[in-house]
Amino acid sequence: MNTINEPSLYLNSQQKERVPSPELGKDEFLKILMTQLQNQDPLNPMEDREFISQMATFTTLEQTINMANSIDKLVQSQLISPVIQYSHMIEKIVTYQQYDDQTGQLIGEKSSQVVAVSQKDGWAILELKNGDRVYADAVIEVRDSIKGSE
Structure with missing residues (x-):
């Protein structure tokens, strides 16, 4: 009976080199924010204003991405319409x-x-x-x- 070595298949399919992306999406922004929160000095935590500012930036980024996606869908639907x-x-x-x-x-x-x-x-x-x-x-x-x- 043939067996499959699952870990080796998984590891072979993984990307060997990190490819940097010039874009900062909402997932990357959240990772940065979470890393900041995990690594902050407990004796000198992030100011409330800084945290609120970063959350506002995240919200704005997410709304901009959603709006851009909606505009893309609208343009595509207009181009596809036979009329x-x-x-x-x-x-x-x-x-x-x-x-x-x-x-x-x-x-x-x-x-x-x-x-x-x-x-x-x-x-x-x-x-x-x-x-x-x-x-x-x-x-x-x-x-x-x-x-x-x-």
């Missing part, structure tokens, strides 16, 4: 292939002006002036709108 990605298509003339609903046969090509963009199941849908609704990936040509055209 945002295809909003520049509004007022453009698009050409798309039209298919027969019953047979699936290609009927021909149609063109119309985009009046709105919506989404369904994560896909962008272009709403057209002629009443049609087409998926954005079905468009085969995009042109600037010309006055007097549909």
Whole structure:
């Protein structure tokens, strides 16, 4: 029967060298604070004001990190949204292939002006002036709108 020497596997997977980080996060700040508290002189403890100041700094740091994460999530959600990605298509003339609903046969090509963009199941849908609704990936040509055209 094969045996696994667990301690050697654990030790082999550990990082051999310490890699310094230029960032000071909340975990590192807490470690520093706890080290200060553990190693302070019992006859000359940290002043209350100093401790409160450090805790306020920690709270500010944590709130800043949380706010930055929230802003990142907001930006990412805006970039991912199909409506945002295809909003520049509004007022453009698009050409798309039209298919027969019953047979699936290609009927021909149609063109119309985009009046709105919506989404369904994560896909962008272009709403057209002629009443049609087409998926954005079905468009085969995009042109600037010309006055007097549909």
